[in-house]
Amino acid sequence: MSRADALPAEGSHAGRTPGPLWSLGLFRSELVITLRRWRTLALLGVLAVVPVLVGIAVKIETRGGSSVGHRGGDGPAFISQVTNNGLFLVFAALAATLPFFLPMAVGVIAGDSIAGEANAGTLRYLLVAPAGRTRLLLAKYTTTLVFCLLAALVVAVSALAVGALLFPLGDLTTISGTRISLADGLGRALLIALVVAASLVGVAALGLFVSTLTGSGIAAMATTVGLLITVQILDQIPQLDALGPYFFSHYWLSFADLMRDPVQWDDLQRNLGLQALYAAVFGSAAWARFAGKDITA
Amino acid sequence: MGPVSAAETEVGGVDDPVIHTRALTKRYRGGQLAVDALDLSVPAGSVFGFLGPNGSGKTTTIRMLMGLIEPTSGAARLLGHPMPRAARTVLPQVGALIEGPALYGFLSGRDNLLRYDAADPTADPRTRRARVAAALQRVGLTAAAGKKARAYSLGMKQRLGLASALLQPRRLLVLDEPTNGLDPQGMREIRALIRELAADGTTVFLSSHLLDEIEQVCSHAAVMAQGRLVVQGPVAELAARARGRLVVTTPDTSEAARVLKEQGVADVVVTEEQVSGEPPEREPAELNAALVASGVRVRGFGVERASLEDAFVALTGEGFDVAG
Incomplete structure (x- = not known):
């Protein structure tokens, strides 16, 4: 403990004016910290493994030249096309992970965002730093959205790699029956990954809101994932058809419409609109809750 | 870091209390009255001891001062500004250790400080590494800076928490039980550090349950019991009262x-x-x-x-x- 190494001279104590871009430091720190958590890497790892399993399963099942998806159930969308063109594994893997794996991963990250900091006690130190409640919430939500994008891209890239390795690549046939080039197909794959990422915006906002309600990261994660499952079950009940269009998962699989020629935008737009609505409603709720909350943790 | 405008330094004046509360009251939702009409006045440049048995409302008071908890009624001013409204302008000048340190166990000590510094929008990222290194040096943690915080002993965690309060030059330090978990040598070092900071003109608000600690380092003290302020004043006067x-x-x-x-x-x-x-x-x-x-x-x-x-x-x- 030496006095010689005093803090760098900064003139006076008072009146530091923040630089215009310094505020981004919190977001960057948030992103780096999220990606350094073992849990985040594990989630991304699981997401990367799903396309590998799907690819291998299809390869084994079609070894004798038979086609998939015509015995028993249909399996995930696009799966019957995978043997003809490895690129379809990207669509099949996204269709397989979107109902559960992807939103679960997002729910874990979003649910932990505020509650996890409260649980560790680090929230009070961030707030007296002072991070600012609105700024912290924005940094948390933005980081969760970046994770959504990253998660969708991890699935897509892993599927593309496995698809290219196990199956032929080439021109593909759209759902409408027209032929498009591989380059066009890759472009649509990227677009689909982006739409899938955007489909998770609602779950992310819901998770953030739940996260402001409790001081336990685990409870927030469990609640978010529980809500996710509940909503998907409710969406399957015919008697609740009237509510269907308001469930955040209702239009998720509309990304398949991007494989039509021409693209059918109706459900895609409804999906994106619904996600924006969820983001607005639960984002505001999270802010209203967090801005006035007594931090006792 | 431009020169400080005269208007900003003059706010509240040099001799005005650094912490000033008026009828500050907190009633929790269960109806429990944690702090009852507290009138606290901490003079600039003092080392102010904040005493009271467990559950007397010390921590609730500190949390209200730092803008973490909204008072039920009454007002608190920090460095002449109302809290929690002026949190953004006031808190960068306040270093705090509240109810023990809280760290990211999976990050190194250094990365923990980088994280907390990044949370302060007035902290210059260009000097961040240098300031973190200086703070680590000041609490004697330089050698352990690269170790994961989860491997730290309680005393090391306490030092790291103190370091996070020293990332910037501060006008006020709010330290809740700063020597908790330290060995006698560590306690002496921290007390020496507190005296040193006070000698530089930093006001130190120190909550402690160690009376000899208060007697050793504090110039002023306040005593709380059951949410109420029992007495406040210079330590010598308080001792003379008994x-x-x-x-x-x-x-x-x-x-x-x-x-x-x-x-x-x-x-x-x-x-x-x-x-x-x-x-x-x-x-x-x-x-x-x-x-x-x-x-x-x-x-x-x-x-x-x-x-x-x-x-x-x-x-x-x-x-x-x-x-x-």
Whole structure:
């Protein structure tokens, strides 16, 4: 403990004016910290493994030249096309992970965002730093959205790699029956990954809101994932058809419409609109809750 | 980092209290009154000891001062600005250790500080690494800076928490039990650091349950009990409030005790060779004369100075947990 190494001279104590871009430091720190958590890497790892399993399963099942998806159930969308063109594994893997794996991963990250900091006690130190409640919430939500994008891209890239390795690549046939080039197909794959990422915006906002309600990261994660499952079950009940269009998962699989020629935008737009609505409603709720909350943790 | 405008430094004036609360009250949702009409005034440049038994409302007060908890009623001003409204302008000038350190266990000590510094929008990212290194040096953690925080001992965590309060030059430090978990050598180092910071002009608001710590480092103190402020003022005045005890050393203890009771001494306690009690409002020499007149052989006669602990017990009516 030496006095010689005093803090760098900064003139006076008072009146530091923040630089215009310094505020981004919190977001960057948030992103780096999220990606350094073992849990985040594990989630991304699981997401990367799903396309590998799907690819291998299809390869084994079609070894004798038979086609998939015509015995028993249909399996995930696009799966019957995978043997003809490895690129379809990207669509099949996204269709397989979107109902559960992807939103679960997002729910874990979003649910932990505020509650996890409260649980560790680090929230009070961030707030007296002072991070600012609105700024912290924005940094948390933005980081969760970046994770959504990253998660969708991890699935897509892993599927593309496995698809290219196990199956032929080439021109593909759209759902409408027209032929498009591989380059066009890759472009649509990227677009689909982006739409899938955007489909998770609602779950992310819901998770953030739940996260402001409790001081336990685990409870927030469990609640978010529980809500996710509940909503998907409710969406399957015919008697609740009237509510269907308001469930955040209702239009998720509309990304398949991007494989039509021409693209059918109706459900895609409804999906994106619904996600924006969820983001607005639960984002505001999270802010209203967090801005006035007594931090006792 | 431009020069500081005169208007900004003059806010509140140099001699105005650094912490000032008026009828500050917090009632939790369950109806429990945690802090009751607190009027606290911490002078600039003081080392202010904040004392009270567990559950007396110290931490709730600190949380209200730092803008973590909204007061039910009343007002708190920090560095002349209202809290929690002015949190963004005031808190960068305040370093805090609240209810022990909280760290990211999976990050190194250094990365923990980088994280907390990034949370402050007024912290210059260009000097961040240098400031973190200086803060680590100041609390003696340079050698352990690369270790994961989960592997830190309680004392090391406490030091890292202190370092996070020292990332910037501060006008006020709010330290809740800063020597908790430290060994005696660590305690001495931290107390020396606190004196050093105070000598630089930083006001230090120190909550502690170690009375000798308060006596050693604090110039002022406030005592809370059951959510209310019992007393505040310079430490010397507080200690003077508790009246000293009269102590008579004599082989004739029973006779001495009888005479002292006659003379109006209360709470007379007889031990081997000594009789003590609370002196009445009279000239002590008269008591001595009365003892000698009754044939008591007086070997020693005097009034023992009261310690802060005596003052504390007298004020709160409660014992206090004094760690050795």
